[in-house]
Amino acid sequence: MNAFFMCFSAGASFLLSFLLFFHPLRENLTANKWLALFVSIMGSAFLGIYLNHTEIGESHPGFIQWINGLQFILPPSLFLSTQFFINPVKVLSKKDWIHFVPFLIFLFLQVVFAGDHAIFMKAKLFEIGNTSFLFRDILPFQLLLYLCLSYLLLLRHKKNLRKITASIQEIDLNWLSNFLLILTVILIFWINDTLFGIPFLIGVMPIIYTASIFFLAYFSIRQRTVFAFNKKDLKDISTFLESPAKDQLQKTERLNDQQFALLSAKLNELMTKERLFLDNNLSLPMLADQLEISIHDTSYLINRLTEGNFYHFINRLRVEEARQLLSSNRVEELNMLGIAFASGFNSKTTFNTAFKKYAGISPSAYVKQQRTT
Known part of the structure; x- marks a missing residue:
């Protein structure tokens, strides 16, 4: 045997x-x-x-x-x-x-x-x-x-x-x-x-x-492509991830004050007016293309503005959008998955995880809370 x-x-x-x-x-x-x-x-x-x-x-x-x-x-x-x-x-x-x-x-x-x-x-x-x-x-x-x-x-x-x-x-x-x-x-x-x-x-x-x-x-057999980017972006991402964290966070000379102010305003416009964070497939390379700067500079810009990384920056915006949707009449016409996609998330799991992290409670508990207040 x-x-x-x-x-x-x-x-x-x-x-x-x-x-x-x-x-x-x-x-x-x-x-x-x-x-x-x-x-x-x-x-x-x-x-x-x-x-x-x-x-x-x-x-x-x-x-x-x-x-x-x-x-x-x-x-x-x-x-x-x-x-x-x-x-x-x-x-x-x-x-x-x-x-x-x-x-x-x-x-x-x-x-x-x-x-x-x-x-x-x-x-x-x-x-x-x-x-x-x-x-x-x-x-x-x-x-x-x-x-x-x-x-x-x-x-x-x-x-x-x-x-x-x-x-x-x-x-x-x-x-x-x-x-x-x-x-x-x-x-x-x-x-x-x-x-x-x-x-x-x-x-x-x-x-x-x-x-x-x-x-x-x-x-x-459950694996998927880890980084679905073109070769140029893959090389940039590889260089970016391999560089020491202190180089990404502490090199303030990457952007002078004038550049920082202009790019901050452009980033704010992309997020508030064009609402780019609602793109379910948004990534750092995509945002860098919109800002017309490198991946390193984009990461530095976000770090300096928010003291966080790309993940935290985008998901905070998405959770705030979800909170507004859950507090509005649209909660009746959209289920939780619909709210998740409408907020920019590409899965219910990601939505629930991020919402709990930044709102402190689950989406369903938040809805109940809004109904009782």
Whole structure:
């Protein structure tokens, strides 16, 4: 039965890898290719577990060790995939290849010990109590490190999104956070198999691995394009997000007093007369085009005027518009979703979250409050 689950997990992983590499919706192409590499190597690991208990594993141990060695590519491929999801215009640099040094060390040792069936993968490094820590046991802890690094990247990404857009729910990469969470579950069972050997966990491990692949597939196919901008705006956004926060907030020389006054007046006109904040797809690059200045200068202008970022600036205006609509007769003809769209929000979830944040109560509670006063 364990053999069945391992084979099934391997096949499902290879299928998911194929779908990610040739993504049918052409979303996040480079990021998905790295993610496909990660999933395919995970599939090869499941295949290696199965083969290790067959005649192939007994007669060709070196081949199994090659399969196991590929797992040193798992962590960097996941980390680079995360980086490309966050920054679609990223270019691989020399320092990125440093992440593959463990795999190169493996290749060196594999060549050196090839005549001895590559037994170095089972070589004992040290002991923890009665448990021997083998060379191959480095693998789950290497992945644990990169899982943490990837999660930290996602946290920074979610914070950065508020600098360029007023609606983050569709592009906050929550699906990738869930993807990492499922990988953490797999990792817990892997570390148990490596160090602790709790019988119950080992017994259910094949089932957990198989179920995890389905959840990984579910979350990965829910992805959408993170930054739906043209190449020029993407490069500007990348530069803007990578620049230190103090450069964006403290460089008052970006705009002199005359420029600041003129642009403040123009921004006020765009918001009060043209009511640009009602555009559901409004973003920092779009506002910068209207002001005819750079993304950096637009962000600086908003920061200096409001002491907040683009997200707070636009959503405060939208919540104020929603409050007026909820207090008017239009609340009878529009449902909450209609109020949300009429106020500039592009989803009910975003509307509810922002309204609670800036009004202090939910939209429905606000309506009840208005009716009783």
